[in-house]
Amino acid sequence: LWTALSEVSRGVDVASLLNKWTLVAGYPLLKVTQPSPTTLSITQSKMTFTNIIATATTDQKWWVPLKMIVNDGKKEESSAAASPTQIKFLMDDFTHNLTLPSPVEWLKINAGQTAVVRVLYDVPLLKKLGNAVKKNGGALLSGADKLGLEGDSFALAKAGLIQTSNALELASAFDEEQDSNVMTDLAANLDLVRSLIRDQKDTVPLMNQFVKKVFMKLGAKLGWEKRPEETDLLVELRSTVLRHPVAVNDSQ
Numbered sequence: 001l002w003t004a005l006s007e008v009s010r011g012v013d014v015a016s017l018l019n020k021w022t023l024v025a026g027y028p029l030l031k032v033t034q035p036s037p038t039t040l041s042i043t044q045s046k047m048t049f050t051n052i053i054a055t056a057t058t059d060q061k062w063w064v065p066l067k068m069i070v071n072d073g074k075k076e077e078s079s080a081a082a083s084p085t086q087i088k089f090l091m092d093d094f095t096h097n098l099t100l101p102s103p104v105e106w107l108k109i110n111a112g113q114t115a116v117v118r119v120l121y122d123v124p125l126l127k128k129l130g131n132a133v134k135k136n137g138g139a140l141l142s143g144a145d146k147l148g149l150e151g152d153s154f155a156l157a158k159a160g161l162i163q164t165s166n167a168l169e170l171a172s173a174f175d176e177e178q179d180s181n182v183m184t185d186l187a188a189n190l191d192l193v194r195s196l197i198r199d200q201k202d203t204v205p206l207m208n209q210f211v212k213k214v215f216m217k218l219g220a221k222l223g224w225e226k227r228p229e230e231t232d233l234l235v236e237l238r239s240t241v242l243r244h245p246v247a248v249n250d251s252q
Contacts, residue, residue: 017063021116028062029161030091030109033122037103042096047118049159064091064115068098071132071140073105084140086111106132108141113148120156126166130173143179150174150182154189164193168210175217180237183218187240190214215244 002015021027029047034040046060069084089098100107106128109119121129129149132140141149153167171190177183190211197203222238 017065020062024060024062026060027116027118028064029118029120030064031120031122032109032125034125038100040098040100040107042091042098042109044091044094044096047159049155061094062091064117066091066109066115067111068107068109069111069145070100070104070107072102084108084111108132108145108149110148111145112142113144118152118155119148120152120161123166126153126170130170133170133173133177138174138177138179143182146174146177146179146182147185150186150189154192158192168193171214172210175214176221178218178234178237180233180240183237184240186214187244190244211244215241 002018005014006012026046026048028044031043031045032040044062044064066089068087068089070087071084087098089096107125108129109121110117133146133149138146150167150170153162153170156162157164157167167189171186174182174186177186194204194207194211197207219238219241222234222241224238224242226235226238
C-alpha cells in the first residue's frame with residue numbers, strides 16, 4: 001500500500017514516512033525555540049507522561065509533515081488580508097532550523113492540528129500565542145488550533161515538562177472564547193488541576209478565584225436564559241461556563 005501511495009504522491013517517499021509511525025511506539029514531542037527574531041529551532045523527542053521510567057529509544061525519530069502559521073503583525077488584523085501566512089515543511093531529523101522571512105508577532109506549529117504531536121513552546125513564544133488568543137475575540141486562530149494549544153499546554157504540565165503556572169497563564173487568555181469544544185476541554189483541564197490541589201487549603205481559594213476569572217466574563221455575556229436563535233453548541237457553552245463559578249461557590 002505504501003509503495004502504491006508513493007507512486008501517486010509526486011515523489012514523496014510515503015513508505016519511509018509512514019514506517020516511522022506504524023512500526024514504532026509513541027509519538028513525538030516538538031520543542032520550539034526562537035534563537036533570534038528570524039530563526040526558529042524545532043527539536044523532536046519521544047513524548048512521555050513520566051520521567052521516572054527511562055525510555056530506551058532515545059534514537060527514535062519520526063518524519064513529521066508540518067504546517068505552521070505566522071503573523072507578522074504588519075497588516076490590520078481585522079481585515080481578511082491579514083490572515084496568517086502558512087508555511088509547510090517536513091521535519092525528518094532530530095532538529096529542524098527554519099529561517100523566517102521577517103520577524104513575526106506570533107507563530108503556531110502544527111496548524112490545524114493535522115499531525116499527531118505535542119508542541120512545547122518556550123515561554124516567550126507561548127506568551128505571544130496567548131496574546132493572539134485574546135485579540136479579535138480569538139478570531140486569529142481556528143478552533144482546532146486553540147484546542148490544540150491549550151490541550152498541549154496542560155498535557156505538558158501533567159508530564160512535568162512545563163510549569164503548571166505557564167498552562168494557567170495561557171488559560172487566562174480564553175476568558176472570552178466562544179468555541180464550545182475549546183471551553184469544554186479547558187474546563188476539564190482546570191477541573192483536573194483543582195482536584196490535584198484540593199488538600200492544599202491555602203491554594204484552593206486562589207485557584208477558585210482564578211477559575212471564576214476565566215469564566216465569569218463570558219458567563220455575564222451569555223446570561224442564564226437560552227435565546228430563541230441559539231445553537232445547541234452555544235447552549236452547551238453556557239452550561240460549561242456557568243457551571244464553574246457555581247462550582248467554586250461564587251454568589252453572583
